[in-house]
Amino acid sequence: MENLKEICEKASQLYANKNYAEAVSLWKNAAEQGSSDALYMLGICYNYKLGVNEDDSEKCGEIASDYFIKAANLGHADAQCFAGLCYLHGIGVEKDTKQAVKWFEKSAEQNCTQAMNNLGLLYKQGKYCNKQSEGTDDNEDDDCDSIDNYKLSFEWFKKSADLNDATGQLYLGLAYYDGLGVEPDQKIAVKYYSMAADQGSAEAMLQLGECYEDGCGIESNKIEAFKLYKAAAKKNHSKAQCYVGYCYENGIGVPMDMQEALKWYQISAQNNYFQAYCNLGCCFEEGRGVKRNMQNAISMYEKAIELGSVFAMYNMGNVYAFGRGVKVNNTLAVKYYKMAAEQGNPEAQFNLGQHFYQGKGVEKDDKAAAYWFYQAANSGDADAQYKIAVFFMDGVGVEEDLEAAHYWFMQAALQGDADAQYSLGICYEEGLGVEKDLDEAFDWYTRSAAQGNKNAKRALKKLK
Secondary structure, eight states, rough: OHHHHHHHHHHHHHTTTHHHHHHHHHHHHHHHTTTTHHHHHHHHHTTOOOSSSSHHHHHHHHHHHHHHHHHHHHTOOHHHHHHHEEEEEEHSSSHHHHHHHHHHHHHHTTTTTHHHHHHHEEEHHHOOOGGGGGGSSOOOTTOOOOOHHHHHHHHHHOOOHHOOOHHHHHHHHHHHHHSSOOOOOHHHHHHHHHHHHHTTTTTHHHHHHHHHTSSSSSSOHHHHHHHHHHHHTTTTOOOHHHHHHHHHHHSSSSOHHHHHHHHHHHHHHHHOOHHHHHHHHHHHHHSSOOOOOOHHHHHHHHHHHHTTTTTHHHHHHHHHHHHHSOOOOHHHHHHHHHHHHHHHOHHHHHHHHHHHHHHHSSSOHHHHHHHHHHHHHTTOOHHHHHHHHHHHTTTTTOOHHHHHHHHHHHHHTTOOOHHHHHHHHHHHHHHHSSOOHHHHHHHHHHOOOOOOTTTHHHHHHHHH
């Protein structure tokens, strides 16, 4: 009779050769003899439906979780990690974050880096905090301190990274880059991105490429950035594939080549990356590398929108607002601008405000216009800052507030808006929302006049 070790070794060989059913049969034999490795592998087989006589996913999940938990109770580190995943996602058991954390911690104690990374993500995403371990409520804790959570997240990623886990190194790099749980340090972020990239992490290659392109934490090097994007793209990273296309389109680190750009956009789009569809739409709309074709452009934008592309929503708003390849349809323009505006796109917010103010495609509504101009202004859109300033000055859609008007004229003027600079000059000349100051008025009129504003030129002549 074969001993337990021999049975497991034979089963592993069968599994490696994809003889899953025979492997499952042997592992069941070994599991009956108390082998934690066999219990774990049976969990794997049922979880992924390999060599098992069960098609029902829910039933497979129940059987898999049972095997994982049995192996976990015998101290199997990988099984403990999978038991945690079962409790986290409700696979074969009721969702229970506390139980998930318990098993992840037990697994991490045995140096399972996947468990460490799972704990890091739970804390980073605010799905668990220490306070939950003291109470009875298993739901996400609204009282969780995000700063404490980020620190705990950082600690788990650091432990994983110290064990040379590429995923842990990537997440640790992200923590250093964004300053989550640790003081921000882009140079250290680059160090960990490099370590993860050297181990083949496509996402780390992408992040490192962005650092090289933008000169963050390392000297800017567009050629190196492109090489990293290309390496990640070859690993089928959809976002990197789109970046490669963008580099070819704009000559970033590589000679400009629209045919190569289109090829990589198409590859990325086939992998359902929303921005690739949007970029293809722009190419068809503007005739870049292809014959201009608005129907194809619209088709690309629609697919991008289905995948959540905010920029494609904005572009579709422009298509209907300006009649690009279609009849002008302000109702549809408002629909798409609103979609993008609600996702925080400042250009769409401004255009939506304009449509409400002018009553185009929607009933005229000054309050709604003011709301969207204000949203765009807060996002830094100079046109919106000027517009909301005028609304505050004249009491359109909002209560008249000269100080607020002065503030927003200033924000737009500092971005070089000539009309705002002229209006700011008026504020200082007449003391509107600010103390009268003719020197300041002269300065702002001068800036506006230098950009060709005729009203500012006339105002300067009067001051002189």
